[in-house]
Amino acid sequence: MGPDFLIVGAMKCGTSTLAAQLAAQTGVFMTTPKEPNYFSDDDIYAKGPEWYASLFAPASPGDLKGEASTHYTKMPTYPETLDRLAAVLPSPKIIYVIRNPVARAVSHYIHEWTQGVMSGDIDDQFARHPELVDYGRYAMQIRPFLDRFGSENVLLLTQETMRSDPQGLLSEVADFLGRPGEFTWRDDLGDQNVSAAREKKLPLHSILVANPVATALRRTLVPQGLRDWVKERRRMTDRPELTETLREMLETNFTDDFAELRALFPVRQDLTLTYPFVRDRTPESVE
Numbered sequence: 001m002g003p004d005f006l007i008v009g010a011m012k013c014g015t016s017t018l019a020a021q022l023a024a025q026t027g028v029f030m031t032t033p034k035e036p037n038y039f040s041d042d043d044i045y046a047k048g049p050e051w052y053a054s055l056f057a058p059a060s061p062g063d064l065k066g067e068a069s070t071h072y073t074k075m076p077t078y079p080e081t082l083d084r085l086a087a088v089l090p091s092p093k094i095i096y097v098i099r100n101p102v103a104r105a106v107s108h109y110i111h112e113w114t115q116g117v118m119s120g121d122i123d124d125q126f127a128r129h130p131e132l133v134d135y136g137r138y139a140m141q142i143r144p145f146l147d148r149f150g151s152e153n154v155l156l157l158t159q160e161t162m163r164s165d166p167q168g169l170l171s172e173v174a175d176f177l178g179r180p181g182e183f184t185w186r187d188d189l190g191d192q193n194v195s196a197a198r199e200k201k202l203p204l205h206s207i208l209v210a211n212p213v214a215t216a217l218r219r220t221l222v223p224q225g226l227r228d229w230v231k232e233r234r235r236m237t238d239r240p241e242l243t244e245t246l247r248e249m250l251e252t253n254f255t256d257d258f259a260e261l262r263a264l265f266p267v268r269q270d271l272t273l274t275y276p277f278v279r280d281r282t283p284e285s286v287e
Contacts, residue, residue, distance in 0.1 A: 005093035009073035012107040014159040016192035019068040029059035031067040040071035040078035073141040099159035101136035139260035160273040
């Protein structure tokens, strides 16, 4: 027993929000955890097919079963993902959500900053971590899925449309999954997994911070003023500003990728909303 569909990314593009909306629909089952990353991560894959199948065991008969793992479109970090996936699921439905790739790259950097993975000069971090760009090269990431499973089994969505017409986007998903007219967007669920707080995790965060005993001790033993000072020191107060050189590099890379993506998905008119900088740079490319 496995999934009927997979949300394969992209990271920081609204996959958690879409997964939560689908989980709230009658007749749809989404896994816990939301991102098993089974086919990508070696240590998770080593748990074996029985473990993966067990994630879907709680589903009711007739449910559409899905999972959402953004690691599946993190090439070249996880090179064996597609072969592993295709060996188990010969024709899955694939959903890929994208957003303005420059904005995605900044959100990715903020995420890594909060995890303590990246810090310091933003230009230097982009130079040292090519994945900040690679994960937003959407054509490069999704083309292997199109080649393996066919365009009829791959649905491309944009976060920009998720914000401007959420019900329209969810209805498109319903049609794609064979449940036309059955899904209703839930405004009360809100956005999921946003990086609004932008707080850097401390070493041993799960023990020192995300622990009820430690929390109780801090509140008892550490004055509020000192706790507030430490918290403020861990917070990114302003969203990082890209230098002109870095923005130019990103827009050049993503403009090239856009041309390929538009060729892969020629009917997606909302791609121009996702790539506003393309019109500014090369007006003839979006005529």
